[in-house]
Amino acid sequence: MEIRKLLTNFVVRKKKTETMAYEKKIPVDLDCPLRLTMSLIESKWKSCIIDELRDGCPRRPSEIHKCLPEAAPRVLDMQLKEMVEDGLVEKTIYPELPPRSEYKITELGLSLVPIIDQMLKWGEDHFDIFERKYGKK
Amino acid sequence: MEIRKLLTNFVVRKKKTETMAYEKKIPVDLDCPLRLTMSLIESKWKSCIIDELRDGCPRRPSEIHKCLPEAAPRVLDMQLKEMVEDGLVEKTIYPELPPRSEYKITELGLSLVPIIDQMLKWGEDHFDIFERKYGKK
DNA sequence: CCATATACTGAAATTTTTTTCGGTATATGA
DNA sequence: TCATATACCGAAAAAAATTTCAGTATATGG
Numbered sequence: 001m002e003i004r005k006l007l008t009n010f011v012v013r014k015k016k017t018e019t020m021a022y023e024k025k026i027p028v029d030l031d032c033p034l035r036l037t038m039s040l041i042e043s044k045w046k047s048c049i050i051d052e053l054r055d056g057c058p059r060r061p062s063e064i065h066k067c068l069p070e071a072a073p074r075v076l077d078m079q080l081k082e083m084v085e086d087g088l089v090e091k092t093i094y095p096e097l098p099p100r101s102e103y104k105i106t107e108l109g110l111s112l113v114p115i116i117d118q119m120l121k122w123g124e125d126h127f128d129i130f131e132r133k134y135g136k137k
Numbered sequence: 138m139e140i141r142k143l144l145t146n147f148v149v150r151k152k153k154t155e156t157m158a159y160e161k162k163i164p165v166d167l168d169c170p171l172r173l174t175m176s177l178i179e180s181k182w183k184s185c186i187i188d189e190l191r192d193g194c195p196r197r198p199s200e201i202h203k204c205l206p207e208a209a210p211r212v213l214d215m216q217l218k219e220m221v222e223d224g225l226v227e228k229t230i231y232p233e234l235p236p237r238s239e240y241k242i243t244e245l246g247l248s249l250v251p252i253i254d255q256m257l258k259w260g261e262d263h264f265d266i267f268e269r270k271y272g273k274k
Numbered sequence: 275c276c277a278t279a280t281a282c283t284g285a286a287a288t289t290t291t292t293t294t295c296g297g298t299a300t301a302t303g304a
Numbered sequence: 305t306c307a308t309a310t311a312c313c314g315a316a317a318a319a320a321a322t323t324t325c326a327g328t329a330t331a332t333g334g
Contacts (some may be wrong), residue, residue, distance in 0.1 A: 029265050031207075033260025034184055035150070036251065036267060042179040044322075047171055061281065070168075072323045073164065077282070087266070097331045098280040107262070114261060118252050123170025129224070130165050130173060160282045180294070195331040198311060209293050214312070278332085288323070298313075304306085 028086065037115070040086055045071045046079050047116055050105065053089065054113050058102035088112065165223065174252070181251055182208045183216050184253055187242065190226065191250050195239035225249065 041047045052067050053059060055129035061080070065073050080103055083089040088109035093117060094100040166172035178184045182205060188206050190196060198217070202210050217240055220226040225246035231237040 028271055030264070030268060030272055032185070033264060034188060034257050036260040036264060037256040038179070038184055038188060042175070047175055048169070051171060062279090073281095074283090074324080075322055078322090087270075096280095097281080097329085098278090099329080101281065101293090109264070110257065111263070115252065115255050118255060119174040120171050122249065123173040126169070126248070127170060127173060129245070131167060133224075134165055135167055183304090199309090209309095211294080211313090212292055230311090233310095235308090236299080236312080238311065258275085275332100275334105277334085281313100281329090283328070284322095286323100289321080291320070293316100293317085293318070296314095296329085299311090300309100303310080304308100 037112075040088065041112065041115075043082075044077050045076060046083060047119070049076070049079060049083065050088070050109060050112055050116050051120070053103065053105040053109070056105060056110070058092065058104040060100065060102055076131065083109070094129070174249075176253075177225065178249065179241070180219075181218050183220060183234060184256070186213070186216060186220065187225070187246060187249055187253050188257070190240065190242040191253070193242060193247070195229070195235065195241040197239055201240065220246070 012131060029039040043048065048068055048071075049064065051124050052064060061073075061077065064076055064080070066072075068076065080091070084091050084103075085104060089103050092102045092104070094102075166176040178187065185205055186201065186210075187200060198210075198214065201213055201217070202208075207215065208249060217228070221228050221240075224243060225242050226240050229239045229241070231239075
């Protein structure tokens with residue numbers, strides 16, 4: 001019974017992790033418009049990626065990595081992949097060697113920029129409060 | 138060496154988990170205004186809590202729980218606690234029995250409402266895309 | 275031939291977040 | 305006396321997200 005439970009958990013976990021690498025189980029939250037929007041951008045780096053690509057210029061993965069050096073490249077890859085699936089970003093693969101690909105923000109992705117902007121502005125306007133509260137390392 | 142490493146990890150993990158219940162280790166991300174704003178609202182239910190309290194009326198925890206039945210009560214408690222720490226919400230405890238307390242959005246919390254609104258609107262405007270893409274259970 | 279740069283991947287480790295469970299306290303009304 | 309309602313808490317389990325590691329492929333330049 002105990003072993004069976006452990007085994008089941010292991011299998012489930014394994015499967016989740018596997019699918020996670022390819023596709024989210026529940027990619028977006030359709031229950032509530034607010035959670036829908038949040039679920040598209042709340043991963044650690046997605047809002048930053050949108051901010052990076054907002055000018056409409058295509059970027060190569062290595063450029064994006066350079067701009068967000070704190071993020072593990074693997075995560076950026078995965079989050080970009082999800083954003084492509086969600087239609088926020090489009091990807092072009094050039095059949096060259098060494099390989100080259102580019103990510104470019106879509107119309108849909110651009111429509112999120114005003115939200116990103118407001119969050120940027122809010123962060124700037126209230127930075128001092130939180131620096132006083134949590135700052136100085 | 139191996140044991141030492143495991144032990145260290147254990148201690149760190151334990152400590153992290155313990156503090157987590159009381160306070161976040163790095164409560165907000167001060168490195169970037171965008172991540173700062175995100176870090177205040179990106180937890181699963183925080184944006185919904187703000188939306189719940191936006192009218193300025195104080196709410197008792199049990200009312201908030203009722204409005205967000207999908208969230209585990211424990212999480213709402215913890216997220217409310219963090220929001221109080223961050224200054225987005227204020228809490229009043231009435232010295233009565235059975236216990237009574239109320240949460241009310243602050244000025245700072247209210248200043249996030251326009252962002253919440255924009256996300257709500259975006260979610261409504263683009264719901265159909267994602268329902269077509271990911272919907273129908 | 276060999277190191278390099280590039281984009282990408284699977285697997286596993288680690289960290290963080292969320293959930294579940296079992297408990298605290300005490301006035302009130304049956 | 306006893307169940308009820310209320311707000312809350314600690315510990316641990318479970319789930320999810322992130323990071324790290326060790327690889328794949330192949331044209332190009334030394």
